[in-house]
Each structure stands twice: as structure tokens, then as C-alpha cells.
Amino acid sequence: MNRYEAVIGLEVHVELKTDTKLFCGCSTEFGKEPNTQVCPVCLGLPGAVGVLNKKVVELATKAGLALNCAIGTYTWFDRKNYYYPDLPKGFQISQVFRPIAYQGHLDIDVNGATKRVNITRAHIEEDPGKLVHSGGSITTSRYSCVDYNRSGMPLIEIVSEPEMHSGEEAKAYLEKLKAILECIAVSDVKMEQGSLRCDANVSVRPVGTTTLGTKTEIKNMNSFRSVQYAIEYEVERQIDVLEDGGRVIQETRGWDENRGITVSMRNKENPDYRCFIEPELTPIELTEEWIEEVKASIPELPDARRKRLVEEHGLPEYDAGVITSSLALAEFFDATLKEFPDAKSISNWIMGELLRLLNARNMELSEAKITPSGLAALLKLIEKGSISNKMAKEIVEVMFVEGKEPDQIIKEKGMSQISDEGQLAQIIAEVIAKNPKSVADYQAGKKQAIGFLVGQIMKATKGQANPGLVNTMLRDKLTEEA
Amino acid sequence: MRLYNLSVFQLSELMEKKEISSEELTNAYLERISQVESGTKVFVTLSKGTALAQARDVDQKRARGEELSPLAGIPMAMDDNICTEGIKTTCASKILYNFIPPYDATVAERLKGAGAILMGKCNIDEFGMGSSTENSAFYTTQNPFDAEAAQGYISGGSAAAVSVGEAAFTLGSDTGGFIRQSAASCGVIGLKPSYGHVSRFGLISTASSLDQIGPFTQDMTDLALVLNTICGHDVKDATSASVDVPDFTKSLVNEVKGLRIGLPKEYEAGVEPQVAAKLQEAISKLEELGAICEEVAMPHTEYAAPAHYIISSAEASSNLARFDGVRHGLRVEAEDVLSMFKKTRSQGFGAEVKKRIMLGTHVLSTGNYDAYYVKALKVRSLVKQDFDRAFEKFDCLLTPTNPATAGKTGKNPNDSLAMHLSGVCTLPVNLAGLPALSLPFGMVDGMPVGLQLIARHFKEETLLRVGYTLEQSTNQTRPKPGLFLKYNIHRG
Numbered sequence: 007m008n009r010y011e012a013v014i015g016l017e018v019h020v021e022l023k024t025d026t027k028l029f030c031g032c033s034t035e036f037g038k039e040p041n042t043q044v045c046p047v048c049l050g051l052p053g054a055v056g057v058l059n060k061k062v063v064e065l066a067t068k069a070g071l072a073l074n075c076a077i078g079t080y081t082w083f084d085r086k087n088y089y090y091p092d093l094p095k096g097f098q099i100s101q102v103f104r105p106i107a108y109q110g111h112l113d114i115d116v117n118g119a120t121k122r123v124n125i126t127r128a129h130i131e132e133d134p135g136k137l138v139h140s141g142g143s144i145t146t147s148r149y150s151c152v153d154y155n156r157s158g159m160p161l162i163e164i165v166s167e168p169e170m171h172s173g174e175e176a177k178a179y180l181e182k183l184k185a186i187l188e189c190i191a192v193s194d195v196k197m198e199q200g201s202l203r204c205d206a207n208v209s210v211r212p213v214g215t216t217t218l219g220t221k222t223e224i225k226n227m228n229s230f231r232s233v234q235y236a237i238e239y240e241v242e243r244q245i246d247v248l249e250d251g252g253r254v255i256q257e258t259r260g261w262d263e264n265r266g267i268t269v270s271m272r273n274k275e276n277p278d279y280r281c282f283i284e285p286e287l288t289p290i291e292l293t294e295e296w297i298e299e300v301k302a303s304i305p306e307l308p309d310a311r312r313k314r315l316v317e318e319h320g321l322p323e324y325d326a327g328v329i330t331s332s333l334a335l336a337e338f339f340d341a342t343l344k345e346f347p348d349a350k351s352i353s354n355w356i357m358g359e360l361l362r363l364l365n366a367r368n369m370e371l372s373e374a375k376i377t378p379s380g381l382a383a384l385l386k387l388i389e390k391g392s393i394s395n396k397m398a399k400e401i402v403e404v405m406f407v408e409g410k411e412p413d414q415i416i417k418e419k420g421m422s423q424i425s426d427e428g429q430l431a432q433i434i435a436e437v438i439a440k441n442p443k444s445v446a447d448y449q450a451g452k453k454q455a456i457g458f459l460v461g462q463i464m465k466a467t468k469g470q471a472n473p474g475l476v477n478t479m480l481r482d483k484l485t486e487e488a
Numbered sequence: 489m490r491l492y493n494l495s496v497f498q499l500s501e502l503m504e505k506k507e508i509s510s511e512e513l514t515n516a517y518l519e520r521i522s523q524v525e526s527g528t529k530v531f532v533t534l535s536k537g538t539a540l541a542q543a544r545d546v547d548q549k550r551a552r553g554e555e556l557s558p559l560a561g562i563p564m565a566m567d568d569n570i571c572t573e574g575i576k577t578t579c580a581s582k583i584l585y586n587f588i589p590p591y592d593a594t595v596a597e598r599l600k601g602a603g604a605i606l607m608g609k610c611n612i613d614e615f616g617m618g619s620s621t622e623n624s625a626f627y628t629t630q631n632p633f634d635a636e637a638a639q640g641y642i643s644g645g646s647a648a649a650v651s652v653g654e655a656a657f658t659l660g661s662d663t664g665g666f667i668r669q670s671a672a673s674c675g676v677i678g679l680k681p682s683y684g685h686v687s688r689f690g691l692i693s694t695a696s697s698l699d700q701i702g703p704f705t706q707d708m709t710d711l712a713l714v715l716n717t718i719c720g721h722d723v724k725d726a727t728s729a730s731v732d733v734p735d736f737t738k739s740l741v742n743e744v745k746g747l748r749i750g751l752p753k754e755y756e757a758g759v760e761p762q763v764a765a766k767l768q769e770a771i772s773k774l775e776e777l778g779a780i781c782e783e784v785a786m787p788h789t790e791y792a793a794p795a796h797y798i799i800s801s802a803e804a805s806s807n808l809a810r811f812d813g814v815r816h817g818l819r820v821e822a823e824d825v826l827s828m829f830k831k832t833r834s835q836g837f838g839a840e841v842k843k844r845i846m847l848g849t850h851v852l853s854t855g856n857y858d859a860y861y862v863k864a865l866k867v868r869s870l871v872k873q874d875f876d877r878a879f880e881k882f883d884c885l886l887t888p889t890n891p892a893t894a895g896k897t898g899k900n901p902n903d904s905l906a907m908h909l910s911g912v913c914t915l916p917v918n919l920a921g922l923p924a925l926s927l928p929f930g931m932v933d934g935m936p937v938g939l940q941l942i943a944r945h946f947k948e949e950t951l952l953r954v955g956y957t958l959e960q961s962t963n964q965t966r967p968k969p970g971l972f973l974k975y976n977i978h979r980g
């Protein structure tokens with residue numbers, strides 16, 4: 007089986023986060039009633055011509071720069087001609103001949119090694135509408151409905167070089183791409199809402215050869231994980247075909263999530279798009295100064311942030327990688343760090359409790375109610391010894407769900423530690439009285455005997471005694487009595 | 489006094505002086521239309537109801553003493569490929585037989601704003617492909633000078649409407665010369681403005697890089713008035729230029745002394761001797777008035793027509809792809825969506841349109857793209873260079889509009905290439921995006937002759953000045969039709 011090497015290139019469509027569409031003033035808001043966010047331009051009505059949304063150029067440039075691309079100072083739009091009911095003009099406006107961004111790269115980490123994946127191009131194009139079939143597909147349905155709300159939404163298509171060799175690498179590429187685009191706030195990058203969509207070009211070849219095998223294009227993957235699985239399945243399938251003496255057919259295949267296989271989509275032949283320059287729009291001319299301005303607006307990117315977390319805050323590489331994989335986590339970390347300077351304990355809490363709670367509830371951090379200052383306050387209480395770790399875990403869950411401050415939760419739940427010296431002195435006295443042997447051991451120099459006594463005190467207080475205070479008071483008492 | 493014989497300027501004055509109302513004027517035009525329309529077949533759609541309502545509205549505004557545009561209350565019409573809100577816009581095609589746009593083209597909106605009265609939508613060749621209206625899916629518009637009502641003369645609804653008095657002025661679109669050619673053969677003025685000077689929003693385009701909306705008028709003064717209203721930047725059209733628009737009436741100057749006028753010698757090839765004689769007459773007159781007329785070389789002229797044919801067909805094949813039966817216009821039901829596309833387009837488009845779509849699809853296909861389309865684009869820039877070089881020396885260029893008398897399109901109206909070649913003098917102008925005027929200049933064998941003036945980009949003012957001077961200094965520029973014997977239609 008390992009006589010073959012997989013070769014994978016990804017085409018990622020990312021919906022840009024603008025208020026209005028690419029060539030008209032219609033709203034881009036997601037999830038509205040079908041065909042309520044349309045106008046003559048995005049419906050392709052006869053005679054309607056559009057005007058380029060400048061914000062799109064800015065966001066596309068920003069994305070290109072963040073992906074280390076060169077930016078074209080003179081680019082234009084072209085038409086890609088094909089017929090489909092979701093394509094109101096009978097052509098898609100795209101950048102075929104001159105993409106706004108080209109020759110970029112991003113670095114991914116797989117199995118502890120860093121690998122560079124080159125990006126061929128990133129170009130601006132318009133989204134078609136959305137088909138809703140009454141049956142399974144357009145060919146098997148009695149009728150299909152078209153929602154043109156999506157028609158004319160601004161996209162960038164980011165095309166990688168065929169330089170990845172496993173589903174895992176592809177997934178890592180997508181995760182990094184998402185982290186970068188999220189960080190520069192050009193897109194919501196939500197695969198489930200369709201603001202990030204990925205097609206994979208997959209081929210295999212004998213190890214040691216350099217010519218590319220016949221590729222298939224895999225579509226319909228709706229999560230990073232399904233991209234990984236679909237590629238893994240497809241690679242196996244192609245190897246099986248070759249092993250059986252067959253030939254891989256160049257075709258588009260759809261990922262069937264339920265069955266975990268790719269299926270040939272025979273109706274999607276590659277048409278001759280007859281591309282030519284869009285005559286109804288003028289070229290995009292950018293000055294170097296403007297590009298520099300956009301560059302200056304780019305915040306610290308995930309890789310730089312990760313480096314900073316390692317170098318300036320002493321986080322382990324692994325922690326830094328997890329924290330910077332999502333902008334929300336990274337910002338949460340930084341904000342917490344401002345109020346509580348122990349980076350490692352923040353990262354422990356984010357990677358431990360916070361991620362556990364998010365995963366268990368399948369939530370985004372933005373949906374959770376816990377705030378960075380809340381977490382910082384909690385960590386301060388732990389540090390002071392006012393609460394135990396165990397209590398803190400209980401508290402953090404309440405903060406997560408209800409968003410209250412830790413002090414309030416402690417008060418409401420009566421969870422506060424016993425820090426009243428009078429009360430503690432009494433309990434300590436009782437424990438000392440009940441355990442003369444341990445006291446004797448301690449006083450005889452067996453310092454570890456104190457642990458048993460502390461345990462007894464915690465037991466007597468149901469874990470609510472302030473452990474720091476207990477330690478100090480107990481030590482003083484024992485020394486005093488000796 | 490026949491109101492339909494008066495110019496926009498004269499009618500405007502009458503209304504200003506309250507000698508007539510817009511409603512009376514509109515009714516006079518409607519009466520004229522009812523007299524002649526069965527013969528001329530100018531209109532695809534008449535908008536009588538909205539016209540009268542608009543007219544009354546203008547009259548009320550005037551009664552209230554509001555300041556009004558010179559076009560307020562003036563009956564006009566436009567080609568049926570310019571979108572008009574709530575009024576059918578068919579492109580003279582079966583595929584759009586029932587299309588009612590929910591929006592106005594920017595020019596329609598501007599004219600509406602100025603208070604001009606829309607009488608209806610004029611016949612064209614289907615999607616503007618042709619120059620005789622013989623390719624209209626509905627019927628052929630008669631050339632008003634064509635006594636025998638013979639087929640094959642260049643004509644268009646908008647040009648004929650102004651010629652016979654069914655509208656005081658009209659708007660059409662010019663992809664390869666249609667405005668100028670049909671104006672010339674109907675004895676009226678037609679102007680193709682500079683590309684970018686008049687908004688194309690709402691023009692159902694076939695060749696977006698070549699099309700331009702422009703006016704047909706009875707005289708140069710009216711032309712200036714209409715341009716004042718329709719020119720200017722439009723935020724809805726990316727190809728619209730943001731340049732300052734002058735008051736064009738200031739260019740109505742009877743003076744050409746010292747003006748340098750180039751005579752492209754390549755344009756003379758194939759021009760009928762009698763047409764050439766009229767051109768010479770104009771040259772002599774201009775020289776007599778102090779203009780300097782000299783020959784100029786335009787070496788790439790002969791390649792302009794094939795390049796134009798390729799580019800316009802390529803763009804049309806893409807622009808017309810949206811007519812698939814899904815959203816608007818004709819839908820022929822079928823088993824599946826692909827068959828629906830095919831049946832709708834097969835039954836919806838006429839022969840000439842299909843021919844152009846096939847040609848355009850062919851020249852854009854992989855393998856042909858460089859050989860045809862890219863080569864045509866190269867020719868286009870060479871043609872532009874010819875003009876650039878000529879305009880280094882000359883203020884404007886003078887040519888015939890149609891090479892043949894009244895633009896007889898030839899014996900075989902189905903020969904679209906022959907039809908295309910009749911635009912030999914007008915097509916290069918569209919490739920270069922320049923402004924050009926066709927001015928009536930006398931008659932040959934009972935048919936009007938038109939002269940074409942071409943100026944630098946955004947220099948319509950030069951055209952107005954030369955045109956106005958010729959108009960004022962000769963009696964050639966208003967052929968008194970009179971001449972539509974079969975239907976006894978007169979203007980003037």
C-alpha cells in the first residue's frame with residue numbers, strides 16, 4: 007500500500023464579510039427568507055449592470071497579504087460562461103486571467119513538523135444562487151426552487167498548489183487558513199453556513215515519481231474532518247483502482263457523509279467556460295501606497311502570535327498552537343493575561359476546562375458567557391488560596407453558562423472557603439486532639455505527617471477550609487505546642 | 489399649424505408661453521400616430537395611458553409655476569431595448585415578449601425626471617442585430633422615404649418616428665452604427681455619444697463594450713437639449729465616466745473657421761459616387777466657411793468590420809445567455825431543465841440572433857479564442873491608434889454615414905455579413921468608443937443622405953459646432969420628407 011503517494015490540492019471558497027453584495031447594494035445577511043435580498047443586478051435582469059463593491063477589493067487584498075501573496079496592481083474581472091438555473095446571468099463574474107492575489111503560502115504543522123504549502127492564487131468572484139430540489143437532485147426532482155439571496159455574494163477562491171500528501175495535511179491547511187482569515191476578520195469562515203467551502207483535487211502516484219496522476223475533484227464536504235476522511239477514502243479508492251490494473255477517471259465525485267464514500271457525479275462535465283474580459287466593469291487599479299495601507303491594517307497573525315506566546319510568555323509550543331488555532335481563544339487568552347500574569351495557568355484553564363466545556367456543548371467561545379476578566383478573577387482566587395482547584399472547576403462551569411463573577415457564585419453556593427481564623431483554630435485544635443500520633447510524628451521531625459493532618463482538617467470542613475491558611479495555622483500551632 | 493412638425497425647442501416655447509398644453513400636444517401626437525402607425529410600424533408598444541397622465545402632471549407643474557426642463561411635456565419615444573418601469577420591453581424578441589421591467593433605465597429615469605412624455609417603445613432588429621428592423625420578431629418598420637415600401641432599406645423605429653412625427657425626439661442604441669445609419673436613411677439627426685458619457689444602466693445590451701445610447705432629433709438645437717438631459721455620470725454603471733458635462737447649447741456656434749477636419753480616405757472605398765458627391769459638397773462648403781479639410785490615413789479601417797463582428801458576437805453570446813426561461817420572458821416547458829433551456833432558446837430567438845450566438849460561442853471556444861477573439865481585440869487597439877493619430881492633427885473627421893444611397897442594405901437582407909459591411913463607416917467608431925454624429929445632407933434619388941462627423945472622446949461639443957454650422961449655412965440638413973407616397977405622410 008505504501009508504494010503510492012497521494013497528491014492533494016485544495017480550492018477553498020470563502021465568503022467575504024461585507025454589508026452588501028459584490029456588485030449591488032443588497033444585504034449579505036445570512037438566513038433570510040428566500041429571494042428577499044435581491045435586486046435587478048443580482049437577479050441578472052435584462053439591462054441591469056453592477057458596480058464593484060470597493061470593500062471587497064480591500065478584504066481580498068487583506069486576505070492575499072495575510073497569505074503572503076503578491077498583489078496585482080492592475081487586475082480585472084472575466085466572465086465564466088455556463089448554464090445553470092442558479093446562475094442568473096448565464097455567466098459567473100470571476101477573475102480568470104489576472105487574480106488579485108497570487109504566489110502566496112502558509113505553513114502547517116503535522117506530526118510535529120512544519121511544512122509550507124504554496125498558494126497559487128486567490129481571486130474575487132461572485133457566488134451563484136442556491137438550488138433547493140424537491141427531489142434528491144436536479145435530475146431526479148420534479149421541480150427545484152432557486153434562492154437568489156446568495157447570488158452575487160462576494161467570494162474569494164483560494165487555490166493551493168497540489169503539495170499536500172494526506173487528509174491530515176489537508177485538514178491542517180484548512181485549519182490554518184481558517185485561523186488566518188478569522189484573525190484578519192475578512193470572513194465568518196463557517197463551513198456549516200457555507201461561508202467557507204472546500205473542494206479537493208486528489209490524485210495518487212507511485213512513490214518516487216514526479217508526474218501527477220489523473221485527479222478527481224471531491225465536493226460536498228461539510229466539515230474539516232469530512233475533508234480529511236473524504237480524501238483518505240478517495241486516496242484508498244484510487245490506489246485500489248490502480249492495484250486492480252484499472253485507470254482513475256478524471257471526474258467530479260461527491261462525498262457521501264453517511265456512507266463514508268465518494269460517489270461519481272456524472273452530470274458535472276467540465277464545460278468550456280469561454281472566458282473573456284467582463285466588458286461591463288472597469289479594471290481594478292491599486293496603488294502601492296494603498297496596498298501598504300491595507301498591509302498596515304493587518305493584526306498580528308496566528309503564527310506571529312504563537313511565536314510571541316512561546317517566546318515572551320514561555321508557553322509550550324503545543325499550548326501556543328492550540329490557543330492560536332482560533333482567534334477567539336487567542337484573544338481570550340491575551341485579555342485574561344492582561345489581568346492575570348501567569349500565562350501557563352491561563353493556558354491550562356483554557357485548554358482544559360474551557361475547551362472541554364465548549365466541546366461538550368458543541369459551542370463557539372463567543373456563545374459562552376465566561377469573560378476573560380472573570381477567568382482572571384477566578385485564577386486570582388485560586389492563587390490566593392481562597393478556593394481549591396476542585397471548587398474552581400465547579401465555579402468555571404457556572405461562569406461558562408451564566409456569566410456570573412466568581413465571587414457571586416461562591417457566595418450564592420455557599421462555597422466560600424473557611425478563612426475565619428477563629429473557626430479554623432477550633433477545627434485545628436479538634437484535629438490535633440484526635441490525632442496525637444501524627445502530632446508526635448511531626449514534632450519528632452517527620453514533617454510529612456502534616457499532610458495527614460491537613461487532610462483531616464479538609465475532611466472536617468468538607469474541603470472548604472482555605473488550604474494555605476490551614477497550612478500556616480497548623481504549622482504555627484504544632485511548633486507552638488512542641 | 490401641425491404640432492408634430494415643430495422641433496422640441498419650438499414646442500417647448502409654445503408650452504412656456506402657455507399657447508398649448510402638454511396634454512394637447514400629447515393628444516396631437518397620439519392622433520398623428522393613429523394616422524400613420526399602420527403604415528410605418530414604428531412602435532412595438534404604445535403607452536398612451538401613462539403618456540397622458542405624465543402630460544397632465546407636467547401641465548399641473550407648469551400651472552404651479554415650477555421651473556421645468558425644456559424637455560418637459562415633450563412627446564418622445566425610445567427603442568425597445570431600453571428598460572422602462574412597468575412598460576413592456578421586448579428587444580423585439582419573442583424571448584422577451586412579455587417582459588415588464590421593474591425598473592427604469594437611467595436615461596428613462598432622467599427623461600422622466602425632466603418631464604418628457606414617453607409615447608411608447610420603438611421597433612428594432614431583434615436585440616439590435618441588424619440595421620433594417622427586418623430581424624424584428626414582430627414586423628419591419630417602414631423607411632419613411634421608401635416610396636415602394638421595398639424591403640432592405642436601413643430603418644429603425646426611433647429614426648422613423650422622428651422622421652414622420654410620431655415623436656418629437658427619440659432614443660436608440662448604437663452598437664455598430666444603428667443610430668447613425670438609420671438616422672441617415674430616415675433624414676434625421678442621430679448621435680452616438682462617447683462611450684461612458686451616457687449611462688448604459690437599463691440598456692439590454694448585446695455588445696456591452698460597443699453599445700451606447702444616443703438621441704435622434706430633428707435639428708442640432710434639439711440634440712443639444714436632449715444631450716443636456718441624458719449625459720453624465722451614473723453611479724449605477726461602472727462604465728459610466730465621471731467627466732464634467734458641459735451645457736451643450738453653448739456649442740451651437742455657427743463658426744468653423746480654422747477648424748481642422750480630417751477626411752479618412754480609406755472610408756471612401758465602396759462609397760457610391762452620388763454619395764461621394766454629396767460629401768464633396770459638404771467639404772467645399774466647410775472650406776468656404778474657413779475650415780481646413782485634409783485627407784488622413786486610417787490604415788486599419790478594412791479590418792474594423794470583421795473585428796467588430798467577432799467582438800460583438802462574442803459579447804452577445806454571453807449577454808444573451810441569461811435568457812434561459814428560468815426567471816423572465818418566454819419559457820417552453822420540457823421534461824428536464826436542460827431541455828427547457830434548449831427549447832426556450834430555440835423557439836425564443838430568431839435566426840440572426842442564433843447565428844450571432846453560435847458565432848460568438850465559436851470565437852470564444854478553447855482553441856479559437858486566440859485565433860479570433862484575441863486577434864479582434866488587437867485590431868480594435870490598432871483601430872483606436874488610427875483615430876488617436878488622426879486626432880493629433882484634426883479636430884474632427886468627416887465621412888459618409890452609409891456608403892450606399894439611403895443605405896440600401898442590398899438584395900439579400902438575410903446576408904448578415906453584407907449588412908454588417910454596410911456599417912463600414914460607422915463600426916470603427918464603436919470600436920474606439922468615440923462620439924459621432926450623422927447629419928442629414930440632402931437627397932439622392934429621393935432618398936436622404938447622411939454625413940458622419942467623428943470627434944475626440946467626450947468632445948461632442950465639436951460635433952455640435954460643425955453640425956450646427958452646416959445646418960445654418962446650407963439648406964441641406966432638413967430633407968423635407970413629404971415623400972412617403974404610399975401612406976402620404978409628411979413632416980415639414
Ligand SMILES: [Zn+2]
Nearest residue numbers: 030032045048
Ligand atoms: Zn442585488
